[in-house]
Amino acid sequence: MTSKTVAQLLKADFKSEDVDIKGWVRTFRANRFIALNDGSSLQNIQCVVDFQNTDEKTLKRITTGAAVHIKGQLTESQGKGQSVEIQVEKIVILGDSDPETFPIQPKKHSFEFLRENAHLRTRTNTFSAVMRLRSTLSFAIHKYFNDNGFYYMHTPIITGSDAEGAGEMFRVSALDPKNPPLTEDGEVDYKQDFFGKETNLTVSGQLEAEAYAMSLGKVYTFGPTFRAENSNTSRHLAEFWMIEPEVAFMDLAGNMDLAEDFLKSVLKYVLEHNREDLEFLEQRLLDEEKTKPQADRSELNLIDKLKFVIENNFKRVSYTEAIDILKDSKPNKKKQFKYTIEEWGTDLQSEHERFLVEKHFKCPVILFDYPANIKAFYMRLNEDGKTVRAMDILFPGIGEMVGGSQREERLDVLKEKMKALDIDEEELWWYLELRKYGTAVHSGFGLGFERLVMFVTGMGNIRDVIPFPRTPHNADF
Numbered sequence: 001m002t003s004k005t006v007a008q009l010l011k012a013d014f015k016s017e018d019v020d021i022k023g024w025v026r027t028f029r030a031n032r033f034i035a036l037n038d039g040s041s042l043q044n045i046q047c048v049v050d051f052q053n054t055d056e057k058t059l060k061r062i063t064t065g066a067a068v069h070i071k072g073q074l075t076e077s078q079g080k081g082q083s084v085e086i087q088v089e090k091i092v093i094l095g096d097s098d099p100e101t102f103p104i105q106p107k108k109h110s111f112e113f114l115r116e117n118a119h120l121r122t123r124t125n126t127f128s129a130v131m132r133l134r135s136t137l138s139f140a141i142h143k144y145f146n147d148n149g150f151y152y153m154h155t156p157i158i159t160g161s162d163a164e165g166a167g168e169m170f171r172v173s174a175l176d177p178k179n180p181p182l183t184e185d186g187e188v189d190y191k192q193d194f195f196g197k198e199t200n201l202t203v204s205g206q207l208e209a210e211a212y213a214m215s216l217g218k219v220y221t222f223g224p225t226f227r228a229e230n231s232n233t234s235r236h237l238a239e240f241w242m243i244e245p246e247v248a249f250m251d252l253a254g255n256m257d258l259a260e261d262f263l264k265s266v267l268k269y270v271l272e273h274n275r276e277d278l279e280f281l282e283q284r285l286l287d288e289e290k291t292k293p294q295a296d297r298s299e300l301n302l303i304d305k306l307k308f309v310i311e312n313n314f315k316r317v318s319y320t321e322a323i324d325i326l327k328d329s330k331p332n333k334k335k336q337f338k339y340t341i342e343e344w345g346t347d348l349q350s351e352h353e354r355f356l357v358e359k360h361f362k363c364p365v366i367l368f369d370y371p372a373n374i375k376a377f378y379m380r381l382n383e384d385g386k387t388v389r390a391m392d393i394l395f396p397g398i399g400e401m402v403g404g405s406q407r408e409e410r411l412d413v414l415k416e417k418m419k420a421l422d423i424d425e426e427e428l429w430w431y432l433e434l435r436k437y438g439t440a441v442h443s444g445f446g447l448g449f450e451r452l453v454m455f456v457t458g459m460g461n462i463r464d465v466i467p468f469p470r471t472p473h474n475a476d477f
């Protein structure tokens, strides 16, 4: 007696065999045909019930959503639509599902509705396909780094530092919020808190990854990161997963090469391993886009878009060149941007980034050498004294996918920068010591995992590519 998954049964060259399978009923038609899904595949397997020899009570309990255990024979299918089916010899209802109240009916549901039922939404084709792809992608990421000599390191979730200096942190405290100890000045006295100081959930594992790169050479982190930015957009989460490689003796050009090679490699991996899910999501996207005006539809289908990224070089453009392009652009001259680009030095908004990738270059773009004062404190200052060796990778339909840089490895320059930004040297003493003992050129980047999953699956809202999204006013499940 075999215990194979639906995917295995459908894939194997047909031979009649005994099967023993468990799964959930997607539909039950004509008191006879169960479409059974066990999560292993987008496909259901058809199970044919001998209704004349099955008691009425059991037949009534075969409802959409019910968990069942089926034993029977795999046979070639008589009907259209499937090559094999299971002739049911024995069916046991493991868990009933009341068809009157089960939220996931065999019909189209809105994504908003499914978000409210995030615990059940992977019972649908779309969400099971997205989550299988998410799983494959994370495997492909680990595989890429492992194949290329990187060590996987785990950076702390609780930290005392604000790596990005953006101040968007969630506080971690064990003090009684109603009655915290106070200092003489009337401020909350965090010296008496659990860690004896102020702590927060990490916004990035980079600073700690740098310490490990400066001994193990090539490392990466892949873990949850937290940002309390109150931006309720389709591209921001309060809790998201970030991949952060960090490499000693690598400069910014090497960093760009690494990021491009890495992205192409993981895209190739999913194309080779999740074809069925991708084809399904491509069709879903086509159906969705039919409702949009022509101008808003993508020029390429989902799979062609992935192939395009794999086969073409990313365009590398300096911030300064990008500003010139934007200044001269039609939407800028016609004041169609919400924020008009007037001078060098302004930060780019997502409308500008999207213009560059979607309208101007029509391919992934790596922007580099940004003005120092719009980027984080740790980036390597260029010889011009006003730009830093930063890079952002922008993707069509997504905007910023990757943010990275060469790091400031000179102790004196770093100290000066921290002083100017009022960053406490004592807090980052260990980070400064990395520059004091055996400092060297090093670089790395951060990839927002959910933004990659969005790109691969064609899903338009970041809430739909992570199992249980955390966003402002939402931490259900």
Ligand code: 4AD
Pocket: 163, 164, 203, 204, 205, 206, 227, 229, 235, 236, 237, 238, 240, 242, 244, 245, 400, 401, 402, 403, 404, 405, 444, 445, 446, 447, 448, 449, 450, 451
């Ligand atoms: O550009 P960011 O802020 O870079 C860093 O945190 C660096 N310390 C990374 C490094 O050099 N090691 O964030 C990196 C990426 C962004 O490009 C974006 O893809 C993603 O993280 N990201 C978010 N994704 C979802 N929700 C949010 N709120 C995000 N904020 C950033």
Ligand code: MG
Pocket: 392, 400, 402, 403
């Ligand atoms: Mg960034």
